Structures are given as C-alpha cells and as structure tokens.
Amino acid sequence: MNIPTSLLYTKEHEWIKLVGNQGMIGITDYAQAALGDVTFVELPKVGDELRQFETFATIESVKAVSDVYAPMSGKVVKVNERLETNPELINQSPYEEGWLAVIEIADESEKDNLMTAEEYRKYLEEEA
C-alpha cells in the first residue's frame, strides 16, 4: 500500500498536500483499491467553500457511490477537470494525476485533526 510521507490523511481515506497556503486533495491508494474502477466523479465548483470533514465530492465506481470528505476547510481554487473524461486516473495515480481539487486553506490549525503517513498506516492496520 502506497502512503507518501509528505501528505496528511483522514480516517475517511482522503489526503491533503499542503504547499504554502494551498492544499491539494485526493483519495488514498487504499480508497481507490477498495472502490475498484472509478467511472464517474462529481467535483465541487471553483469558489465553493469546503468545511473540514464535510462532503464535497462524489466518486462512483462500477459497484458503489461514495462521498468524499474535505480534509480541511477552504475555498476551492482549482478542480481536476481531466477526471470528467478520465476518472480512471484516480485508480492509476491516486496521489498525482488523480487529485480532485486545490483549496485555499482557511484555518491551518485544522491539520492537527489529520494523521501523518505513519499514523495512517497504523490506522489501516488496525482497521484490517
């Protein structure tokens, strides 16, 4: 299971990559494997205000519909439009090309509610 050390993680299997006052969001390798082939992604709009741990996107696989939760609060500044026609990027490259959105971080202290890679790995082991 690929869990990059440079990211922070949620219990719902989302990741966030913090760069300056922005954060890039996606779902983890574990999440994409559990979902199976992703066939459709409903993304937020640029300008939408996300709130930590609230739903902001929907991912559909052949078998299921899953909500995606925001790792941190903030305004959406960019969404990954390639996912509209190539949702399989989430399976192929969950941490790179399969990113979902970039937000402007509203409250940096919220990152204390997230897990480090090490903590997320342990969390997955406990879940299993």
Next chain:
Amino acid sequence: MELKATPLFERHKALKAKLAPFAGWLMPIQYTSILEEHHWTRTHCSLFDTCHMGEILIYGRPEESGLDRLVSMNLKQMPVGKCSYGFMLNEDGGIMDDLIVYKLAEDKWMLVVNAGPLAKDEAHLKTHIKTKVENISDTTAKLDLQGPLSREILKQWVGEEIGRLKYYHFAFFSLLGEEVLISRTGYTGELGFEFYIKAEKAKALWDLFLSDGRVRPAGLGARDTLRLEMGYPLYGQDITEETTPLEAGLGRFVDFEKDFIGRKVLLRQREEGIKRKLVGFVTNSRRAPRHGYKIYVEGKEVGFVTSGTFSPSLSCGIGMGYVEIEYAKTDQALLIRQDRIEIEARIRKRPFYKGGSLQT
C-alpha cells in the same frame, strides 16, 4: 448466517479475488478490475465460477410429474438435448424464479435455478411434483466460459464437435475423464458455454481452462455489467414475486396454450393490459442509475430503477426499471433521482450493446 463457499474458493483466494456475499455465498466479485474483466469477455474469453446456482432433477415425463404446470415454457415441443428459458410462477402470476430447463431424456429433466430462491424452488417443486425431485446442487459444480474465442479454445479439449452445438442446446462431452454436460448458454451476450461437472472435479476443470492464456477469470461484477448491457433481468432485482412476466416484457417465454400455475392471473392481465412495464434506459453521462433510484417524467414520479450500472462498452450509464405503462415508450425522456443525484436518461431498446458474439 454462515456464508457458503464454492469448490473453487481456494482458487479465488489464491488469485486474490475481491470477495463479497451474494445470495448466501461468498463469491468472487472481481480478480483484477471489473472493467478489464468485462472487456476481456467481450473480446476474448472469460471463466466464471457459477457453482452457487442450483440444479434440480425431475424424474418422469412432464405430464406424469406435473412439471408442465410448474414452469412457463412449452415442454411438449422440446427435443432431448434442448434447453429452454422460462419462469416458475406463483398463483398470482408473480415470478418465483427464472430458470433454464434441460431435457436430459424423455423422463429426466434438469432445472437450473438461481442461488437465492433455490430452497424456495425446491420446496415448491416437492409440494407439486408427483414423481422424484432431486436437488443435486451440492454435488454439482457449474463453470461458464464466455466470449467470442470460447468455441475455438474449447476445441483443443473436447474436439471439433463442439462446433456443432447450437445456441440453447447441450450435449455430453468427454473432459478430464468424465462425461461433462456442456450447454451453449450463458448470460453475457457473447458466444459461450456452461459446464456441469461433479463438484470434486471443479478445480481440475478450472485449472484446465486457465492453462490457456486466452482465458482469464471474471467475477460477479463483470457478470452483472455484461448481462445489463444485454438488458437481461436479474432475479431478485428486475423480476421478483411482485412482478409478472408480462410486466417484465418477457411474455414470449410463457406458453399460454397450456395450463400452468399463475395462468389465470396472467390471462386477465393480458386482457386488461398491464399498468407498469420494465423498460431499459441509457443516461446522458457516465453517472450510473442504481437500484432503488426513482424515475420521474415532467416532475411526476412514474417508477423506480431495478438495476443500473456504468456500461463499460458504451461509456455511459444504463439501467432498467418499472415505469407506468403510458411512459413505457422508446425515446421517452426520464429523470432519475436519488437525494442530490439527478440523471437524465431516455428509454432505449435492448440490448444496449449490439456487438455481442452470442449467435455466431
């Protein structure tokens, strides 16, 4: 309830299949990816474990056993070596199960039924059949080979004569030192074969098939997307005891010339006209309609979705559902809704996928 495992369970685990409960069984949903397994079936050849399905033998001629009254299809015209698709109905014309009848001999018939209703089917048969009913499901393994290459691949093991087996016919072939019943049937829309063999031989047959690199295992996930692209109904979802063959648009599998349980209600329904009908629809996006979503026309709720998925072959959503009869017309625009989800769709003729090798 304890989940049952098929004789191939160890094989699925070794292949790291994703397993999930289905009709009381722990079954492989996918081995690598549903989309990959789907496409492989459409272009090459896939192997399915369908051991969960039930096989029941009925002894005696249909008129002495009473089988004729319990199934919807015309048994009188059937020659030995033929399969026939139809239904077992309740007194109200509701579908107890859909099944395939195999005429093994004038006085020996095999019913192949779904895993979910098997116990109910067996009890119903034992109540009404006047001769011997034998449930051989536990000792019988069933494997399916499906795909345009299936016949060519099979020839190396069973010989050229497999090429003479016609659609919806069966014969016995020598395989692994056994006489194996092979029928040219399936539920994928592709050329394909179903194999009935002693349970203890299941692993050997599975391994034999996979020894040819053109054959890959496929799970129930792909089985579902394949059958949905053909518009084939799934028992328990698209057809149930609450729906009749007429409502499901499957009246052609009912022989009204004979007497059978449920006939009276169906005749009345045919006379008065049905109030709702199972239709197929295609969505205008990659978003899939799903079981239980509601169907609207111009703001009015007119039905519900019974099956739906992303179609790997068409790259859009497809599905089936019941709508009020006045809206059951080809090209009718529908709005499918569930919570925040809204999907535009149009009623289309089935099969949705028209490139299948089924009749080749």
